[in-house]
Amino acid sequence: xxxxxxxxxxxxxxxxxxxxxxxxxxxxxxxxxxxxxxxxxxxxxxxxxxxxxxxxxxxxxxxxxxxxxxxxxxxxxxxxxxxxxxxxxxxxxxxxxxxxxxxxxxxxxxxxxxxxxxxxxxxxxxxxxxxxxxxxxxxxxxxxxxxxxxxxxxxxxxxxxxxxxxxxxxxxxxxxxxxxxxxxxxxxxxxxxxxxxxxxxxxxxxxxxxxxxxxxxxxxxxxxxxxxxxxxxxxxxxxxxxxxxxxxxxxxxxxxxxxxxxxxxxxxxxxxxxxxxxxxxxxxxxxxxxxxxxxxxxxxxxxxxxxxxxxxxxxxxxxxxxxxxxxxxxxxxxxxxxxxxxxxxxxxxxxxxxxxxxxxxxxxxxxxxxxxxxxxxxxxxxxxxxxxxxxxxxxxxxxxxxxxxxxxxxxxxxxxxxxxxxxxxxxxxxxxxxxxxxxxxxxxxxxxxxxxxxxxxxxxxxxxxxxxxxxxxxxxxxxxxxxxxxxxxxxxxxxxxxxxxxxxxxxxxxxxxxxxxxxxxxxxxxxxxxxxxxxxxxxxxxxxxxxxxxxxxxxxxxxxxxxxxxxxxxxxxxxxxxxxxxxxxxxxxxxxxxxxxxxxxxxxxxxxxxxxxxxxxxxxxxxxxxxxxxxxxxx
Amino acid sequence: xxxxxxxxxxxxxxxxxxxxxxxxxxxxxxxxxxxxxxxxxxxxxxxxxxxxxxxxxxxxxxxxxxxxxxxxxxxxxxxxxxxxxxxx
Numbered sequence: 001x002x003x004x005x006x007x008x009x010x011x012x013x014x015x016x017x018x019x020x021x022x023x024x025x026x027x028x029x030x031x032x033x034x035x036x037x038x039x040x041x042x043x044x045x046x047x048x049x050x051x052x053x054x055x056x057x058x059x060x061x062x063x064x065x066x067x068x069x070x071x072x073x074x075x076x077x078x079x080x081x082x083x084x085x086x087x088x089x090x091x092x093x094x095x096x097x098x099x100x101x102x103x104x105x106x107x108x109x110x111x112x113x114x115x116x117x118x119x120x121x122x123x124x125x126x127x128x129x130x131x132x133x134x135x136x137x138x139x140x141x142x143x144x145x146x147x148x149x150x151x152x153x154x155x156x157x158x159x160x161x162x163x164x165x166x167x168x169x170x171x172x173x174x175x176x177x178x179x180x181x182x183x184x185x186x187x188x189x190x191x192x193x194x195x196x197x198x199x200x201x202x203x204x205x206x207x208x209x210x211x212x213x214x215x216x217x218x219x220x221x222x223x224x225x226x227x228x229x230x231x232x233x234x235x236x237x238x239x240x241x242x243x244x245x246x247x248x249x250x251x252x253x254x255x256x257x258x259x260x261x262x263x264x265x266x267x268x269x270x271x272x273x274x275x276x277x278x279x280x281x282x283x284x285x286x287x288x289x290x291x292x293x294x295x296x297x298x299x300x301x302x303x304x305x306x307x308x309x310x311x312x313x314x315x316x317x318x319x320x321x322x323x324x325x326x327x328x329x330x331x332x333x334x335x336x337x338x339x340x341x342x343x344x345x346x347x348x349x350x351x352x353x354x355x356x357x358x359x360x361x362x363x364x365x366x367x368x369x370x371x372x373x374x375x376x377x378x379x380x381x382x383x384x385x386x387x388x389x390x391x392x393x394x395x396x397x398x399x400x401x402x403x404x405x406x407x408x409x410x411x412x413x414x415x416x417x418x419x420x421x422x423x424x425x426x427x428x429x430x431x432x433x434x435x436x437x438x439x440x441x442x443x444x445x446x447x448x449x450x451x452x453x454x455x456x457x458x459x460x461x462x463x464x465x466x467x468x469x470x471x472x473x474x475x476x477x478x479x480x481x482x483x484x485x486x487x488x489x490x491x492x493x494x495x496x497x498x499x500x501x502x503x504x505x506x507x508x509x510x511x512x513x514x515x516x517x518x519x520x521x522x523x524x525x526x527x528x529x530x531x532x533x534x535x536x537x538x539x540x541x542x543x544x545x546x547x548x549x550x551x552x553x554x555x556x557x558x559x560x561x562x563x564x565x566x567x568x569x570x571x572x573x574x575x576x577x578x579x580x581x582x583x584x585x586x587x588x589x590x591x592x593x594x595x596x597x598x599x600x601x602x603x604x605x606x607x608x609x610x611x612x613x614x615x616x617x618x619x620x621x622x623x624x625x626x627x628x629x630x631x632x633x634x635x
Numbered sequence: 636x637x638x639x640x641x642x643x644x645x646x647x648x649x650x651x652x653x654x655x656x657x658x659x660x661x662x663x664x665x666x667x668x669x670x671x672x673x674x675x676x677x678x679x680x681x682x683x684x685x686x687x688x689x690x691x692x693x694x695x696x697x698x699x700x701x702x703x704x705x706x707x708x709x710x711x712x713x714x715x716x717x718x719x720x721x722x723x
């Protein structure tokens with residue numbers, strides 16, 4: 001056979017095609033081991049996973065196509081599948097064979113996809129997964145009978161236990177030897193396809209499965225009108241708690257580790273801007289990337305675990321109605337909740353939202369959720385300027401202000417989602433459908449691998465941008481420098497250097513724009529610096545006020561209170577300006593890390609640019625109103 | 636509001652799937668003229684003649700969990716309402 005001769009010279013290429021939850025990922029991991037390379041298809045945010053077939057004498061590249069119920073492209077995922085199968089995607093070489101991966105418990109749906117794959121005319125093999133579940137439910141799996149009916153090779157496997165894998169490894173090396181499908185009359189539409197599916201199903205006895213009683217029993221509790229909502233609340237509370245508190249020790253350790261590394265470097269290296277670049281630019285930048293890892297690891301462990309077990313779809317089922325009110329979906333809930341810790345992992349978590357429109361809407365409103373980086377800013381300003389009193393003797397005013405700020409963020413996120421749905425993202429809502437798969441035990445190895453992939457994707461694609469911007473911001477805050485003066489204390493010379501820097505010049509230049517909000521140039525510098533990360537404004541203010549360190553919270557609070565304008569003799573900064581600044585932080589997208597992740601997840605800088613602009617406009621307007629109203633009320 | 640006819644019994648005896656009781660079985664009927672079954676749902680196995688059942692409604696009333704072809708999925712009420720079924 002001439003095709004065989006030609007194929008010796010290049011790797012064999014096969015693709016796995018199947019529905020979500022069909023066990024495709026488990027199968028892919030079993031086939032390729034640790035060789036998988038994860039990337040993106042050019043121009044879209046669809047993940048591309050490819051690996052080399054393990055222990056194969058002939059090189060075989062296995063492509064894991066996105067999970068799909070259909071090969072006609074409506075979503076970006078399906079478009080990729082359609083184009084790759086047709087050999088029409090630039091940069092992808094022709095496939096030598098297609099491996100259809102079907103869950104053996106849902107053949108009466110899955111065979112419809114297989115029928116569509118027949119149209120490609122390429123060699124096809126069928127892999128039936130979850131055959132252990134079929135047996136447990138009193139069914140029979142007879143690959144040879146199915147093979148005789150379909151004409152193509154059919155194998156049954158239990159992917160995570162390695163059952164039935166050897167023959168699969170063998171046949172994948174030689175797709176051109178696969179037997180051809182039987183000749184079938186054309187099936188122009190779904191009705192014709194499924195008429196064929198029903199006929200095949202009858203012949204192999206696929207209808208005889210007993211109901212999955214375990215899933216039924218669990219669902220009676222987890223989807224119960226009352227108990228279901230309670231369980232949902234508990235799971236979300238646990239998730240919230242884990243990313244909010246459990247990640248903190250690891251984040252602090254990373255922070256402290258890099259601080260210590262900077263201190264050691266400074267002690268060992270000669271003074272000068274090169275050392276500063278290393279310690280305050282590079283080390284601080286790498287630290288600011290790595291500090292996200294604990295949250296990302298914990299959040300994605302949760303998400304993948306809930307996904308693998310089957311609860312993620314149930315959680316979305318429970319909360320879908322509520323999210324639907326603002327044009328989002330049940331699956332938007334977990335990403336938005338995660339944003340209370342940090343928008344970076346939250347936006348990454350939107351990958352679980354299948355429909356592209358709702359996913360984009362969720363990404364765009366995510367930065368409004370009050371992330372933990374805003375908390376130090378709120379705490380400082382509230383402690384410094386909001387009276388330490390209580391209303392009616394029970395509710396503390398300071399706590400009330402903090403709560404109001406959180407509420408304002410969440411309300412704006414939901415309101416913006418509704419607004420986006422009726423303006424920018426208007427159109428026919430995508431047909432909402434979501435499979436509720438049977439509950440299944442997770443496999444730890446797969447879980448670990450999925451979490452590792454998420455972490456690596458963040459480090460590679462967002463990490464580099466975050467590192468670069470933090471070095472640029474360091475440059476803005478450090479150059480040009482003030483003339484050295486040995487008479488100054490370290491804190492005073494830090495202040496002098498900051499005042500001479502480009503960032504200070506930007507702060508002064510910003511003054512006319514931010515004066516109506518009650519901010520002076522010092523806040524302007526802080527706003528510029530906080531582009532690296534919101535909480536950086538606290539450190540920058542500490543530097544501006546020549547407070548020894550950002551840890552000297554009381555010192556900074558008192559310095560802010562005591563700052564008096566030399567010309568007017570009035571306090572530079574009071575309650576109205578403090579409230580305005582808090583409100584500014586509620587709305588503004590002061591976070592280049594979030595923008596980097598947005599760009600990576602949407603595939604373009606257009607969306608982060610748009611989000612930055614409208615959030616800035618909103619922040620300015622809201623701060624202006626807050627300052628003007630509060631000034632009049634307190635006058 | 637949905638057109639009133641979606642709620643009514645068709646000439647073939649079909650009703651809207653939304654009118655089917657939880658737990659009751661039915662077969663998907665031919666769609667009403669002008670309201671074809673969305674292609675996406677057809678790909679998922681929603682074709683005339685297919686037997687299905689409403690398993691439950693979500694705690695807040697929507698979406699609705701269905702069983703057909705040996706698997707379960709949920710759809711929102713508006714899509715469920717547009718599907719015509721013949722009660723068994």
